[in-house]
Amino acid sequence: MRRATVYDVAEEAGVSIATVSFAYRHPGRVKDTTRAKVLSAARKLNYVPSASARGLARGRTGVLGLYSFDLLLEHPLGQPQEFREEDEEDEPDLRAYPLYVDEVQRGFELACWHRGQAVLLSSATASAKGETVTDIAGRVDGLALFSWSGKLSTLESLAKTIPIVMLSQSGGDLPVLYLSVDNQTGMTEMVDHLVEVHGVRNMAFVGSQEYPEVRERFEIMCSRLSQRGLIAPESAIDEGFDSPQSFASLQKTVAEGRLPDALVCANDQTALGVLDALRELDVKVPDDVVVVGVDGILAGRFASPPLTTIQLHMEQLGRVAADQLAQRDGRPWSEPKTMTVSARLRVRQSCGCNPTKQRTRSL
Template identity: 40%
Template structure:
């Protein structure tokens, strides 16, 4: 089993490296180091790379108030999510922030995508509750592109431990930060269990088993042979696990894996709408198995515009168990994962690591539940 990274391991004579050590190693001023860590685009590439190399070599993490006055705990746990724009610029009310009222014909937005952050909202809710219960504050960070690493590095210097959604930041940065404080990965079953290559703690859900049970209901229980899978992002560990469950169910039913078409929904309602609309221009499958609930909602939007009925014409399933799925027309059959519990478990893992830094890496996998509703009903439901 891979060894958990030791806290405080550095290349500066066994002591915690400082900004002065980084500046000396890179032959720059401390002001330049600060600019690289906070506004990297403002520094020439050669200088930036030299400073970042020194940061990596020394294991330096920026200090938040000198890491709570040189050694005292901050009482803060960090939670890192990918960044999402809440509103596109063209959707922002004119003169936002200046008051006033405007009247809008909202009928044209009837199929507009709902918030892409519903999954993250649930995870955050659980993490907040558990952090409060254990006497910690929760600091939430979001970023994208080059700024993402800057944000994560900054937050790492302001907290006692960090929970990071899988693939939000690079493995290299995670390993770097884990040299100084506990890091827990959420929703990364691809590397969970057995010999963890990065030595980090992992908390995930049983994606494969949930999708296998759901698809078994579709292909074995309902006898469907024409299935299209609306996939998530290509680099998503969750989607990789769910596709494994899909294939296992097809194998068990004696169906040809190659006969199941895949279209890309990227876990987004609007992207799934576009993908399914394109599919319907060619043919109408009997079932759409979607990688998450947001994709299922987008698929239902596309079906509705074509005048196709769910479940009479097409079965639709999702994955996540978002509350919104209970109120769609018809209600959405889905696999409910314990999103709030995922956040709580991540905080518990950080606290456990703070309590016992030398413990073996944790790999926790939470159970899921298949919820059969009207969009793909139980076998004995009259049609």
């Protein structure tokens, strides 16, 4: 059956299409009897007003977009496998979910929900990211993007038409809002805790340097070690986590007896994979080596041992992104802007701490 249009409602009610539009958008400008006639005709025809059509009329869609390129996982890092239907007895593996992305999305959606604003979510594989981000940008009044590794020319073009928030990036030259977490404070607290509380003297950083926020964490760690008179690693252990050779460099490090005092991981997902790899190598955490992460995802609390991490307030990141985009009302930024949200150290057993006993002693 053909979907009813504003023209059908106007004909059924015996009014103009402008009157139908006013009945929905500006009811105070239409007589009560006329509006009742329009609504009755709409119900009879199962008519639903088109939000996109209204948006085109005023140059706005009323929708904000969130684009999370390549941050979806089908299985835990370091465990490649073909997709299969789960058996009824199987339980989902928390390590397969990028919960920091979920938390950002939750904050973004809640902020929009409070304003009665719709959200358009999108993601893409590496081969299609340019096309999909352009597509979603054409449907929204503002767009938040997770770590972008595509062509800068694409973003340059988009930033001229709508406001864009770059999530988890501390700065750049594009006329967008760079919204990040306070890596400086978090990583500094982490290094200081490991050195002062656990006597750590040498650390290795585990994680790909592909993304700006990961490079920033590595650089902050190295800088803080140097400030404390300790030797910083020249490079990170850049693992191919989603391949049969996952953690090969880490395995080689263990085999050659070069394991450092601590492994500082780029994020919690990487840290959870490292814990699994070390367990298979019969390396005990934290007795043989300390392992810490960044993000504070739920899965880290249930790891064995529970993961010490830098707790990033990712839901707040999503809320701030949505609020900033809404304030722009479709107007692009004319110059680069930066904002940060807070971070704090969460100590658990993977660094050698026992928070439960510490809380008991303080009572």
